[in-house]
Amino acid sequence: MKKALESVDMLEYQNRNIGELSGGQQQRVFIARSLVSEPELMILDEPTVGVDSKNVHQFYEMLEMLNKKLGITLILVTHDVGTVTDKVTHVACLNKKLHFHGDACEYNELDEGELSSIYGHGVQFLNHDH
Numbered sequence: 001m002k003k004a005l006e007s008v009d010m011l012e013y014q015n016r017n018i019g020e021l022s023g024g025q026q027q028r029v030f031i032a033r034s035l036v037s038e039p040e041l042m043i044l045d046e047p048t049v050g051v052d053s054k055n056v057h058q059f060y061e062m063l064e065m066l067n068k069k070l071g072i073t074l075i076l077v078t079h080d081v082g083t084v085t086d087k088v089t090h091v092a093c094l095n096k097k098l099h100f101h102g103d104a105c106e107y108n109e110l111d112e113g114e115l116s117s118i119y120g121h122g123v124q125f126l127n128h129d130h
Helices: 002-007 023-035 053-070 104-109 112-119
Strands: 041-045 073-077 090-095 097-103
Touching (some): 002 023, 002 053, 053 073, 090 104
Parallel strands (some): 041 073
């Protein structure tokens, strides 16, 4: 368990009650708990809920490290696609139908008109400068 806590930078909190941790720290502990079983795949549903905005970037960097260093495949469900497209390898969007957009570069090349056509309604890009 110590190795897993180290992987998510939470070893110093190992003796704390989960209720004493912030939302982001709790998310890291939950990920550490799953790392103990040495998974090949992790599915994360809105993992930054409860993580304050100043730590979201750091959280995604930690996920990127898990992917690259430990070789864990991550499937990430999020509404905040703009924040992660510089870190992901492939993008698929679900809106009644699954739309596979290919790699992140292909997704980033789509304009609002193309996305609106795919989804059948207006789509607006929000730019997050981190």
